[in-house]
Amino acid sequence: MANSTTAKVKVDPRDAKLSMAHFFVAFSALALGGLMGLLQTLVRSGKWELPWGIDYYQILTVHGVLMGLVLTTFFIMGFQYAAVSRTTGGHSNAARRTGWIGFWIMLVGTLMAATMVLLKEASVLYTFYAPLKAHWIFYLGLTFVIVGSWIDGAAQIMTYAKWRKNNPGQPSPLLSFMAVINTVMWIIATLGVAATVLFQLLPWSLGLVDTVDVLVSRTLFWYFGHPLVYFWLLPAYMCWYAIIPKIIGGKIFSDSLARLSFILFLLFSIPVGFHHQLTEPGIDPAWKFLQVILTFMVIIPSLMTAFSLFATFERYGRSKGATGLFGWFKVLPWGDARFTVPFIGMASFIPAGAGGIINASNQMDQVVHNTIWVTGHFHLTAATSVVLTFFGISYWLVPHLTGRKLTKAMNKLGIIQAWVWFIGMAFMSGAMHFQGLLGGPRRSAFSTYGGSKQAAEWIPYQIAQAVGGTILFIGIILVIIIFINLAFFAPKGEEEFPVAVAENLEEKAPMVFENWKLWLGIAAALILFAYTIPFIDIIQNAPPGSKGFQTWSKW
Amino acid sequence: MHMHKFEKIWLTFGISALVVFLTVVGVSAFYLGNKPPSCLTTINVDKVDQTKPFDKPGLHKVEGKDWDYELVYVAAAFSYNPLKVEVPVGAKVKVIATTKDVVHGFEVAGTNINMMLEPGYVSEYTTTFDKTGEYLIVCNEYCGAGHHLMSSMIEVVK
Amino acid sequence: MAKAELKTNQKTEIENSSSLKGTLASVFLLGAFIVVTWVSVYYLFVERF
Numbered sequence: 222m223a224n225s226t227t228a229k230v231k232v233d234p235r236d237a238k239l240s241m242a243h244f245f246v247a248f249s250a251l252a253l254g255g256l257m258g259l260l261q262t263l264v265r266s267g268k269w270e271l272p273w274g275i276d277y278y279q280i281l282t283v284h285g286v287l288m289g290l291v292l293t294t295f296f297i298m299g300f301q302y303a304a305v306s307r308t309t310g311g312h313s314n315a316a317r318r319t320g321w322i323g324f325w326i327m328l329v330g331t332l333m334a335a336t337m338v339l340l341k342e343a344s345v346l347y348t349f350y351a352p353l354k355a356h357w358i359f360y361l362g363l364t365f366v367i368v369g370s371w372i373d374g375a376a377q378i379m380t381y382a383k384w385r386k387n388n389p390g391q392p393s394p395l396l397s398f399m400a401v402i403n404t405v406m407w408i409i410a411t412l413g414v415a416a417t418v419l420f421q422l423l424p425w426s427l428g429l430v431d432t433v434d435v436l437v438s439r440t441l442f443w444y445f446g447h448p449l450v451y452f453w454l455l456p457a458y459m460c461w462y463a464i465i466p467k468i469i470g471g472k473i474f475s476d477s478l479a480r481l482s483f484i485l486f487l488l489f490s491i492p493v494g495f496h497h498q499l500t501e502p503g504i505d506p507a508w509k510f511l512q513v514i515l516t517f518m519v520i521i522p523s524l525m526t527a528f529s530l531f532a533t534f535e536r537y538g539r540s541k542g543a544t545g546l547f548g549w550f551k552v553l554p555w556g557d558a559r560f561t562v563p564f565i566g567m568a569s570f571i572p573a574g575a576g577g578i579i580n581a582s583n584q585m586d587q588v589v590h591n592t593i594w595v596t597g598h599f600h601l602t603a604a605t606s607v608v609l610t611f612f613g614i615s616y617w618l619v620p621h622l623t624g625r626k627l628t629k630a631m632n633k634l635g636i637i638q639a640w641v642w643f644i645g646m647a648f649m650s651g652a653m654h655f656q657g658l659l660g661g662p663r664r665s666a667f668s669t670y671g672g673s674k675q676a677a678e679w680i681p682y683q684i685a686q687a688v689g690g691t692i693l694f695i696g697i698i699l700v701i702i703i704f705i706n707l708a709f710f711a712p713k714g715e716e717e718f719p720v721a722v723a724e725n726l727e728e729k730a731p732m733v734f735e736n737w738k739l740w741l742g743i744a745a746a747l748i749l750f751a752y753t754i755p756f757i758d759i760i761q762n763a764p765p766g767s768k769g770f771q772t773w774s775k776w
Numbered sequence: 777m778h779m780h781k782f783e784k785i786w787l788t789f790g791i792s793a794l795v796v797f798l799t800v801v802g803v804s805a806f807y808l809g810n811k812p813p814s815c816l817t818t819i820n821v822d823k824v825d826q827t828k829p830f831d832k833p834g835l836h837k838v839e840g841k842d843w844d845y846e847l848v849y850v851a852a853a854f855s856y857n858p859l860k861v862e863v864p865v866g867a868k869v870k871v872i873a874t875t876k877d878v879v880h881g882f883e884v885a886g887t888n889i890n891m892m893l894e895p896g897y898v899s900e901y902t903t904t905f906d907k908t909g910e911y912l913i914v915c916n917e918y919c920g921a922g923h924h925l926m927s928s929m930i931e932v933v934k
Numbered sequence: 935m936a937k938a939e940l941k942t943n944q945k946t947e948i949e950n951s952s953s954l955k956g957t958l959a960s961v962f963l964l965g966a967f968i969v970v971t972w973v974s975v976y977y978l979f980v981e982r983f
Binding site (some may be wrong): 276277278281322346350352353359435436441459475476478481496498499500501503504505506507509510513514517520521524525528532578582583584585586587588589592659660661662663664665666667668670671674675676725728731762763764765767770772773774 | 777790791794797798801803804805806811812813815817818820821822823883885888890892894895896899900911912914916917920921922929
């Protein structure tokens, strides 16, 4: 009975407006970034060249920045803002104002960075490794995006804090708790990238200092770079844990274990950046291995998640009378895009996760480091698991926020879209993985490398990637059609914001999970443990700094 | 907080597998010497050409060391020096490389020789070239407009 | 009588619906996949110079 009343709970229209503003930016980034992705795969097939002096590395920068930073950050902030509103009863005027300020600062920053990329003043890719020196406006724009996201995230934290104050001794609503964990992780993580941009790259690009310490900058970047990918993943996990069970008509397997896994993500997502720097010359191998061990710790909450999801599905299936070992699998609601689209994302996380364990395995990284295997890997994690889940979320959240209905036709198109995506990605990511094992480098335009035999073996895989990229672009067109329909044209009505309840309601989540002093303290201790000594080493043993270079092609 | 018996079984298995993985790579790295390239030596990036051993790029026979040859590379946008070398099969070689400008990659395709070259740092990796053939060296870290043209060749010969 | 019957029915239903055999099998298939892919790439690492 409680269900039927909660089903009608709507996100406050004023909050809905801010969430939608985020989604317009996110889906615009997706459309443009998707086009860039298509062009890249076509160039690398060797069968086509970019017109009008457009440069491969420029569109690669656009693709990376739009997909990795703009689409994700805007979608996640919009989704979490709505989820907190839905589960706490709405944001206050102050929180809403804070959210809007954050949104606008992020948008201005995005436009500043985008302008510099279009002017070929910043073809430095989204990792902007020094000593490649972009225009200072590019770095300032990135600073705005980060600071804006802090303010945007603060809105969620304010509302969470108010709920806690009004409901003493009560565990907070699961979705709000998860959103706040992700926002807090994001704030801790972005301190690293903010530090390198503000204290190193910005003064250096303005000419206030002549040189930059490259390894310090890279280390600060990767302190941020790994939790960044968990920042993308956790909203997908929010959907899988706390929303999908409601959509299929089941229950959350365990509210407490879901919270525990999010706590583990907060603790172990950050002190692991060295696993992106395993083949770098300036970091002690013992400290690399220590962070490899910490990286393996962050696999554990994903193992827990896999179990919980299967258990939710099996419990639901058996309640519907399914029998046998896998009978429950057949009775899942495959005709419902809200379930099937994220499900394909979940399934993709199996090869994605397996690949990730390989990447993090210390010296095994030498087999795959900076090969196109890595590109294949994060096109399964971010560009399939995460993004398909985001699509699945938007199919009910956008009509919920705009007061419309997901029609049968759009539901069907959503399912088709996900299969198109899956097939395109199987071609593209699959070919990338195999080409990577043969040594094919990532982030490279078409090249025969002087007629090398090895490079010739890579070309068929590059053609397969272009085939996959083309199919994926069809997927982009479909999802944009659905988004525009749901935002502007779908029939008026009420679409549910599904929020699941736990199987065992008597089992209250332990209040220790909401003890932020404890978790922030442990997180800080782990970060200091993993980074203090190697970071002091890096600074003390630093070589003379590097002056800047602009080695990319200009207009 | 209650945990289902099957979940305990699964997590025990999963965590054990992770411990086994870590033990295998840990023993391989620290006992058998297969650590990822971590030379920890610095160099003045503006004086690479005057600094040993980078004043003489190429393959050099050495005596009285744990390895038979040193293979020295200098990378700069967008080429490696030397462009081609022949290495006798079975030779134990220390590959030593650095960059004169931006960050580059140094990957000998189809082998485990895969390391970052960063301004101010020397990168090293020692291995035995035990299979004949042509091996392409590619830059696998974006370095600018000619990134995809930056390559070199190692021929491992009888 | 009727009451007792109802009770047993309910109990078996809960037992059926609470079986997680399929979940255990699924996660172990997942675990096997992870181990196989990891060992394959480790083999590549050992085999290459």
